[in-house]
Amino acid sequence: MSERTLTDLATAVKEYDGENAAQLAQQALDEGTEPIVVLDALTACIREVGDAFGAGDLFLPELVGAADAMETAMPIVVAALKAAGGSRTSAGKVVAGTVAGDIHNIGKSIFCTLLTADGFEVIDLGIDVGVDKFIATIKEEEPDVVAMSALLTITAQEQQNVIAALESAGLRDDLKVIVGGGAISQRFAESIGADGYSPTAPGGVTLVKELLA
Amino acid sequence: MLDGFTRSFPPLEMLTPEEMESIHRGALYVLEKTGMGITHPAALKQLADAGCSVDVESGRVRFPAWLVEDCMRKVPTHFRLRARNPEQDLMVGGDTFYFMQGMGMQYLELDTWETRPATGAEHRDAMIVADALPNVHLAEAWEIYTDRRGIPPVMVMLENLANGIRYSTKAQVAGNIQDTEIFGIMMAQAIGIDLFPEIEHASPLTIHDGGVNAAYRYMDAAMPICPALGVAMGAQGPATIAGSIVLQVAETMGWAVLTQAYRPGAPIAIHHGAGALDMRTGIDIWGGPAVSVSTTMMNQMLRRYGIPIWSNAGFASDSKKIDFQAGFEKSTGALMAALSGGHLQLFQGGSSTELLFSPELMVMDDDVAGWIGRILQGARITEETLAVDVINEIGPIPGHYLGHGHTREFWNKEDYFMAVADHEPYSAWLTTGKKDMLSRATEKVEEILATHKPAPLSDAEWEAVDDALSEARNHYRSKGVISDADWSDYMDELKLEEGEHLARA
Ligand code: B12
Numbered sequence: 032m033s034e035r036t037l038t039d040l041a042t043a044v045k046e047y048d049g050e051n052a053a054q055l056a057q058q059a060l061d062e063g064t065e066p067i068v069v070l071d072a073l074t075a076c077i078r079e080v081g082d083a084f085g086a087g088d089l090f091l092p093e094l095v096g097a098a099d100a101m102e103t104a105m106p107i108v109v110a111a112l113k114a115a116g117g118s119r120t121s122a123g124k125v126v127a128g129t130v131a132g133d134i135h136n137i138g139k140s141i142f143c144t145l146l147t148a149d150g151f152e153v154i155d156l157g158i159d160v161g162v163d164k165f166i167a168t169i170k171e172e173e174p175d176v177v178a179m180s181a182l183l184t185i186t187a188q189e190q191q192n193v194i195a196a197l198e199s200a201g202l203r204d205d206l207k208v209i210v211g212g213g214a215i216s217q218r219f220a221e222s223i224g225a226d227g228y229s230p231t232a233p234g235g236v237t238l239v240k241e242l243l244a
Numbered sequence: 245m246l247d248g249f250t251r252s253f254p255p256l257e258m259l260t261p262e263e264m265e266s267i268h269r270g271a272l273y274v275l276e277k278t279g280m281g282i283t284h285p286a287a288l289k290q291l292a293d294a295g296c297s298v299d300v301e302s303g304r305v306r307f308p309a310w311l312v313e314d315c316m317r318k319v320p321t322h323f324r325l326r327a328r329n330p331e332q333d334l335m336v337g338g339d340t341f342y343f344m345q346g347m348g349m350q351y352l353e354l355d356t357w358e359t360r361p362a363t364g365a366e367h368r369d370a371m372i373v374a375d376a377l378p379n380v381h382l383a384e385a386w387e388i389y390t391d392r393r394g395i396p397p398v399m400v401m402l403e404n405l406a407n408g409i410r411y412s413t414k415a416q417v418a419g420n421i422q423d424t425e426i427f428g429i430m431m432a433q434a435i436g437i438d439l440f441p442e443i444e445h446a447s448p449l450t451i452h453d454g455g456v457n458a459a460y461r462y463m464d465a466a467m468p469i470c471p472a473l474g475v476a477m478g479a480q481g482p483a484t485i486a487g488s489i490v491l492q493v494a495e496t497m498g499w500a501v502l503t504q505a506y507r508p509g510a511p512i513a514i515h516h517g518a519g520a521l522d523m524r525t526g527i528d529i530w531g532g533p534a535v536s537v538s539t540t541m542m543n544q545m546l547r548r549y550g551i552p553i554w555s556n557a558g559f560a561s562d563s564k565k566i567d568f569q570a571g572f573e574k575s576t577g578a579l580m581a582a583l584s585g586g587h588l589q590l591f592q593g594g595s596s597t598e599l600l601f602s603p604e605l606m607v608m609d610d611d612v613a614g615w616i617g618r619i620l621q622g623a624r625i626t627e628e629t630l631a632v633d634v635i636n637e638i639g640p641i642p643g644h645y646l647g648h649g650h651t652r653e654f655w656n657k658e659d660y661f662m663a664v665a666d667h668e669p670y671s672a673w674l675t676t677g678k679k680d681m682l683s684r685a686t687e688k689v690e691e692i693l694a695t696h697k698p699a700p701l702s703d704a705e706w707e708a709v710d711d712a713l714s715e716a717r718n719h720y721r722s723k724g725v726i727s728d729a730d731w732s733d734y735m736d737e738l739k740l741e742e743g744e745h746l747a748r749a
Contacts, residue, residue: 090523092478132422132454133447137479137526159452184390184422185397213599232526 033062037069040104041076047096047104056104066111068147073108074150077101081148085233091141098147113135121152126168127178128156130189135182138212142178142232149236158210162189162196169202180212187214192221207242211235231243245324245333246358246381248342250616253583257544258537264548271493279306280449280498284456287502294505304410305498312497315504321550323468323511327437329413329699334381335692336468336513336586341582343613344417345380345592348388348560348601354686356586357565359600359694362389369693370593373603375412375612376696379613380592380606382440383408384417388593388601394737396726402427402716406709408686409435411698420444420458422725427716429465431674434708435701438467442554447480448491460506468511471499475518476528477538485538488518490537493545500551513588516542517556517581528597531561531573536580543584555586560594566605566682570595573593575612582616589613607685607692610650611662618660629654664688 036059040178043052052073059069080097083089109119125146128140136158143155156164156174169177181187192209197203209227210220220228227242229235259267279296282288283303292298297306322337333727334342350359351366362370367389374383385408386401396405401424405543408416409431418428418439432439441462455471462469473492475481481488496514503510519528519535529535538556545551558577563569578591591613593606623629634650645651664684668676677683701709717734720726726734 062741091521091526092483092523134444137476137521141526183397183421191534195607212509 033034033059033064036062037064037072040069040072044073044076044097044104045080047093047100049100052100052104055108056107060107060111066108066115067117067120069108070112073101073104073241074121078150081145083206084145084148091144093142094148098144101147119152122150123176123239124152124154124172124174125176125178125239126154126156126165126172126174127180127229128160128165129158129182130193131159131161131188132189133181133183133186133212134158135180135212136138138182138232139180142180142211142235145232145236146239149240151236151239155173162192165193166196166200166202169197169206170200174206175243176207176209178209178211178235178239181210181215182213184214187212187219190215194224205219207239209238245335246327246342246728248334248340248381249582249584249620251339251341251585252273252622255543255547256540256580256583258282258540258584261545264545266492267493267545268548270490273313274449274490274494275307275497276309276723277306277725278449279304279452280466280495281305282451282456282502284451284453286460287451287456287506289478291501294501296501302318303708307498307501310654311501314745316499316549316551318508319549320509320511320550321498321552323513323552324438325440325468326436327413327415328409328435328437330702332381332414334415338587340393341586341589341617342381343379343589343591343617345374345377345382345383345388345606345609346417346559346594346601347390347598348389348592348594349389349595349599350601351389352566352600352602352605354566354602354604354682355741359596361391362601363393364395364403364407364737367392367404368411369689370601370603370606370672371407371411372696373606373689374592375414375698376692377592377607379416379610379617382588383412383414384590385412385418386417387442387598390452392419394733394740396720396730396733398422398424398720398725399713399717399734402431402713405431406713407502409709410435410701410706413699415440417442418571419630420454420674422454422720423714425458425461427719429461429467429633430715431709431712432467432720433465434712435705440513441467441469443469443471445473445495445499445582447475447495449495449498451498456502459503463507463510465505468501468513470513470515471495472515472568473518475516475517477520477534477689478523479521479526481518483520485518485534485541489541489545492516492518492542496546496549496551513552513554514546515554515556516546517559517726518542527562529562530556531563531569531577532560532599536577537644539577539581539586540584543581543586547585552588553586554590555581559590560598562595562597564596564600566595566602566608570605570607574609575616578612579616579672582620604664604682607664607688608681611665611681614660615662623658631639652703654728 040055084094106240179190207226210225226240228237295311325334351362376382385404418441481491518538535557558574561570563574592609
């Protein structure tokens with residue numbers, strides 16, 4: 032019975048139906064499936080979608096739709112996991128955002144979605160994210176990686192401010208910092224003491240994996 | 245005043261009156277039900293006083309239809325934009341179409357097709373070429389080479405604007421980043437010109453504080469403003485053209501209320517041009533047919549409201565090279581914008597989704613601009629141009645028109661003769677180096693730079709520009725926006741530039 036529910040769950044995600052996915056996740060748990068098994072099913076499904084995007088068989092709206100559907104079902108599974116004394120085992124946890132003064136959204140969002148599709152837990156803070164918000168979220172969420180995007184040369188500098196704030200808060204050594212966006216280059220990333228840079232979103236995912244390996 | 249190109253026939257329309265009404269009502273409903281995200285305290289107060297329902301806590305403003313209609317009517321249908329040379333002032337609105345060159349972040353190397361930050365001299369040279377080209381009516385300095393070697397990012401707009409004022413007598417565009425508009429306005433007022441500022445707007449339905457501040461400052465200086473609606477279909481706007489028009493009309497309405505509540509009769513223009521997103525990469529497709537259709541429809545709506553238009557279609561191709569794709573994507577977009585009654589067209593010299601600007605491409609595009617302008621002018625139908633008597637006189641073969649006085653009178657009035665497009669006979673082309681349009685344009689750039697001397701500023705004006713620059717440099721340095729290391733690079737760069745700049749008159 033529960034095997035069937037997990038198949039339906041994957042189908043719901045692939046049909047971008049978050050509500051149904053959440054319901055089926057709950058049903059699977061009610062049927063006695065281990066939370067970790069439900070989580071694996073979700074992750075496997077979204078990876079499949081991510082790979083299809085990478086191969087050019089699916090497009091951004093499908094990728095984002097499926098990731099959203101998965102994110103809707105996720106809290107239920109994570110809660111069950113916690114109740115069972117476990118925790119979400121993701122490929123890693125990433126806090127991401129476009130830095131203060133910058134409202135360019137698209138590239139950063141693609142990057143976040145690809146990460147999600149690769150099994151990462153992603154907290155997307157959105158655009159125009161100030162230093163304080165980065166720091167507060169990082170304290171609360173204790174991510175493995177913080178990823179910043181900047182499209183304007185003028186806001187690129189903000190990434191350095193975030194890194195400096197991480198240092199003075201004593202958080203810098205606990206995580207990896209990566210940067211990206213139109214205004215960023217490898218040289219710039221090195222000059223501000225970031226751990227990595229990628230000119231593309233898929234490259235960014237590979238980078239995160241390498242840094243956490 | 246510059247005449248620009250006058251359209252001599254009714255604008256191209258794609259929407260029926262009923263369809264326009266649906267869009268209009270849809271936009272009104274969006275503004276009334278959902279409203280816009282605005283957090284600027286003074287704006288919130290002003291909008292509440294004007295009759296909007298304002299939720300300060302969540303930063304949401306809802307606009308009643310009566311207020312929107314009232315404010316839309318208050319927006320002037322025309323405005324004058326003062327240039328350094330009064331003969332190059334623009335009268336924006338009506339049936340006149342103007343071109344401006346731009347925009348693009350970096351300098352394009354023609355041998356590798358790679359881009360890199362531009363030097364001050366390259367920026368200056370681009371302005372001189374823009375000053376010389378006949379179909380560049382507005383010479384925008386700010387958003388060409390937004391990546392300048394050695395210049396701290398916060399100073400780029402002002403350094404670029406200073407070059408624009410110094411090396412061109414044509415009207416200027418500006419922008420807003422970290423309050424730099426304060427110093428830009430200072431410069432412009434010292435010279436007695438207007439700036440035409442592109443004001444930051446965030447689709448969907450959001451106006452950030454920086455945009456409001458800049459709008460207020462430019463309006464205080466009695467300058468027109470131009471909110472830039474940045475809708476990509478499927479990302480910051482609906483995936484449908486119709487939906488993206490509803491959204492952009494709603495945003496236009498929001499800006500009309502914001503500006504007219506602040507300063508009734510304040511001139512504004514709307515900068516628009518929604519394109520589809522390439523869903524494989526997230527890149528905006530700026531040369532696709534969707535931009536042409538959405539521009540045509542949005543132009544039709546803005547003309548209904550009598551609001552001046554800055555249209556984008558065709559301003560940049562996605563091509564990284566100066567090639568066939570760049571040519572057709574840019575030309576068709578701009579042609580559609582012109583046919584559908586736009587007023588200002590960003591066009592010459594930019595490509596690669598705004599990532600490059602090239603003087604050579606600017607020269608080539610200027611040919612296209614003249615070609616589009618010629619199309620806009622249509623054909624005069626008079627007794628003389630109908631030439632009935634001449635046709636009777638010449639009769640059948642062996643009659644021909646080459647030697648007729650009518651031909652001598654009219655031959656060079658009916659077509660636009662391009663400066664760098666290749667119209668050489670094949671045999672001549674074989675012996676003159678098989679030049680294509682790009683190689684001719686490269687020569688043309690060299691020729692302009694060797695011969696064209698833009699009218700110089702007076703010493704007092706030059707110093708006024710310098711003063712505004714120094715004030716800005718010191719301001720951003722003392723605020724720590726420019727770091728010590730950047731400051732020393734900056735000073736070195738300026739020294740380098742000093743040697744390269746044109747001699748002052
Ligand atoms: C769309 C756009 C806008 C839209 C943004 C809409 C939105 N909500 O996102 C609007 C119209 C609002 C806008 C406004 C402005 N913009 Co703008 N904009 C662009 C444009 C054309 C495309 C950006 C884009 O979405 N590209 C597509 C995505 C997919 O690419 P991407 O963001 O680079 O992301 C890719 C990679 O960089 C990477 N990536 C991105 N982030 C991250 C993060 C990490 C960690 C990693 C690993 C990877 C990664 O992954 C992505 C895919 O592979 C660029 C030009 C360009 N072609 O880049 C100018 C550009 C960035 N803008 C520019 C400017 C100047 C402005 C304005 C100041 C203009 C003004 N009105 O005065 C304002 C500033 C607003 C602000 N405060 O932020 C300049 C910046 C110049 C500079 N050197 O600083 C550019 C380069 C254009 C130019 N002419 O020079 N803009």
